[in-house]
Amino acid sequence: MIELKNISRRYVTKGGTINALDNVSLYLENTGMVFILGKSGSGKSTLLNVIGGLDKYDDGEIIIKGKGSSSFKNSDFDSYRNTFIGFIFQEYNILEDFSVAKNIGLALELQGRGSSNEEVNKILETVDMKGLGDRKPNTLSGGQKQRVAIARALVKNPEIIMADEPTGALDSKTGKQVLDTLKKLSKDKLVIVVSHDRDFAEEYGSRIIELADGKIISDVSKNDSGDFIDSNVRQISDKTISIKQGTKLSSEDVEKINRFLSTQKSDLFLTTSEGVLKDVKIDLANKGAVGEFKDTDDLELNKIEYKAEDFKLIHSKLPLKHAFKMGASGLKVKKIRLAFTILLSVIAFAFFGVADTIGNFQRHQVATDLIINEQVENALVARYEPSPWGGYEEQKGISEGDLQIINEEYSDMNFLPVVETSFRFNVMNVNGSINYEAEQAYGLVPIDAKILSDNDFTLVAGTIPSETKQIAISKHFADQYIGKTIETYSMTQWGYNTVTRSVDSYQDFIGVSVNSNSLLQNPGQDELYTIIGVIDSGSIPSEYMGISN
Template sequence: MLSVKNLVKVYKAKGGTETRALDGVSIDFPEKGMVFLLGKSGSGKSTLLNVIGGLDMPTSGEVIVKGKSSRDFTQADFDSYRNTFIGFIFQEYNILEEFNIEQNIALALQLQGKKSDKAEVDKLLELVDLAGFNKRKPNTLSGGQRQRVAIARALIKNPEIIMADEPTGALDSDTGKQVFETLKKLSENKLVIVVSHDRDFAETYGDRIIELKDGKILSDVTKEYEQSDDKGANVKVIGGNNIRIKDCSKLSDDDVSEIIKTIKQKGSGEMLILSDEDKLAEVKKVCDIKEDRTGGHFEKTDVSKIKPANYDGAKTKFIKSKLPASHAIKIGASGLKTKPVRLAFTILLSVISFTLFGVLSAMMLYDPIYSIAVALQEENVETARLEKYYDYVSIWYNLDSNGNKINEEKSDYTMIQRTRLGKTELDELNDNDKGLSFAGVYDISNNFSDNLTNNKSKKYYYNYFNGEFSGFTDCGEDFLKKNGFTLLAGSHPKTANEIAVPKYIYELFEETGFVDNDRKTLDISEPEDLIGKAITLRLSKPDEDFYSNGTKKTFTITGVYDVNELSAFSDLKKEDVLEIDKDELKALQENFAEACSQGFSSLAFVSSEFYDKYKDYVKSYEDPVRVDTETFYGVYIGERYSDE
């Protein structure tokens, strides 16, 4: 049921000094029985119990409970593991003073989401000799009584494992014996693990003793028993020198003969025969005599004899802890009873401190990539177009004959200006662990209407497009493959005058036809039909007149990519959309327009040589009359000269 493998626990002091509290500890525990963990202070015994019980996490190694490894545990799983399988008994009792005895015991049930069971509480109180103590407060009990309440609390949820950390450390000898008597009885059906420094108690009550030193197992011994030798139905010789007569009134002549033979084999010396029931019980306890066996000697543990049951970890379920709100409030309110003014002042300072810490953390640890990732996830957006802007304030002035500024005037308004992202910024954006990929896009005024027919489609899906690419990207073939874009035909561009088009552009030509340079309309029915076709783009430089038709540039289509963005808009390919609700149709059209403008479906894919040849056509966005743009967020940015 419970095993630990290669447990290591390292504590680090402020100076950086490391202490290995556990150093490669491996143990297979039995399904039931009483196991003692012995050792001097600092040996690692309490650390081992805390790690096994999920109160502390190992630096390395694992705890395996019913086939489930702690390597897969979250912190919440550790809490649930304790709540499900373990009953803890502490040296300090850890009884809540705010509750009476019954409430303390029932709390363990309530943490499992179960109702308080008074009958079960009464039964356990009787088991630990505290019958009738239900309504007593903890401060009216002795140390031994408190510890027995702790035992009852551990038992109320019927745990399969009981863990006790120095359970008798604060008790006198007689009371300690009572506690161990109770634990010993429980170990007949449960696994009881006890941390103790008392070897006498360990040897008297333990079935197995594991001694630790410097975080390692020094010795591991198990109590071995000698089985009885039956001399008849009524007489047994236990351990070679103990004769047990089950019923003296039924002794036969053969029984008497066997008894005499056994006595003679002992040879010289004294023999004591008892028949008093009370004295017999005491002797049997001291000599550890069971019904059919006796023991009292420890031997090195033979791990091959420990055969844990086979468990399927996937079927091992934990019960999450659920503290009732009323109890949580009661526990919290109890703190107000002691030094309420100091507590209130502490709470006030804490609120202020955490508020300041939160503000400063948000300012210092702001991660733009994380913010982008969260925004995209919340809006369920696959792709988005990002743009960079900065603020500026305009200043007007005149220059006199000596070149000095006169009549200077600063605007009362802050303006915004779009600018370009640089290669370094793009590389920094792509260096993220949020699963985001960023492709640079060149913004160039373009138009390929020369290759479009005059036949307009009746379907909105094709009419939205106005015959120009929304941008040009040289993101590269690896980027496209990484993001799941499929090459439907052809190959990726390799020269400056080659482009690949997205599937949406191919579908447009498929619907309306493709006009070649000889003004012939060609039918396009497969993506391969576009490969090798010459497409004419009218490119405009940023400083060209708005009404200019641009400069004709001829590109060869080398490939068609499926970017998997527009499959949700197949209804817009229908000629008749009357069956679609008016509001739904409007929303569908708006989402389609946004998908085309924000994604890859209307981009042209170009080679790495494209920019060097066509960089004069890329929009710079910078206002030609503004200079000196060094400080992005100062009092003002740049200067604007008047016509004078």
């Protein structure tokens, strides 16, 4: 059924690395009741969790019905548990908000099957819980809860049952009842039990594996083919009967013992001497007597050759309503956790909203929508490309083809293209201090008499540009320099001269040369533009007056 090959599991703690499992190898048959013993920290629970897919191993390989699990994802292990394994826990792990029947039926729903009352009642009868399907878990005793856990594990008919300290929270009598049930199941299934109780292991187990420091230190199997008189009295050889301490013989037990005695040809000695019993056990073990343990012989194990079709997984399918109810029930009894969960949820949704807004923000689309919603009639349009230096975008000239596409798309608006260039000139107050207000204008727009007319622009000084390197500036742009001294350039045959000019009116701008080099480097002849006109582009809309001022 399951084979472990050199399995290791390590945990890193502040004190160092702990080898919970250290190179463990073993084979588990299809049936039988296997007890895993060991002190706390020996690795027995880790071994159970690794076999059950609840914990991952670091090294080695686990073979499940001929299928290796080294490539399994979490979802594969989930399906493996859902298909092959029924779990029984010390603390029962029963859902308090669900009835007994709902707890059991949930295992069927996880397999995508409907849970019928007939099927649930049948499994309840198997664990002596007939008629208790409508009860809530808080009305059950500890033993009843554990039997519900067993029923839940059995209802999907798993091939493997894993029980982690199933009797730890039960009294001795109830614990024996639970183990009696598991013993019956082990005739057709593999039952793996983690326990501290060696007596129970020797009484019920067909195999006992003992761990210490993550290693197997003992692996023994029982010759368990003898004639059971009852759970406490059994014939373990043709000349030996074993009777458990404290057993009260029934009349039926006595009758069976009498039949055994009738086959004997010598006297009977009854003794409880530990020394004598120890010698008898050793002698029986050496002879392979029924009911006695001997070292597990790997060659004698029933190893089956599996085919690929023997390993088929059933994926878990938990209905949403049950998932929500299970989550809510866990929070209902833990109010601090509930409050903390709500707070974290609010914060998470807020961050999600912000992240989604930032991630989906398209500034170009937002600008376009704004222009349309504001019913703007005239607008400038430019093209930008990512800078090869990274971190920003560079303005590029827009072609006639680009402009035609835009005008066709937005026929109700009038677009003017911004050509590729920018120019800068320094502005100095009369006292000589530098003022950086609007010292640089990005881009130039083609202008002619028709454009002025179509947009209700007026010429307030100079003329309309008609030649290359001639520009006009807007009245709004010029207003920022009235009453100031500006620095400009004058080209000579030996280069350029820097000159200053006082600006008291719009006419004073006419003939000013400005540098198109935005890095304030010394301009070349082809980088100088001459202002020959000042144009009034109309009043500034009231919503933008704050920016203007």
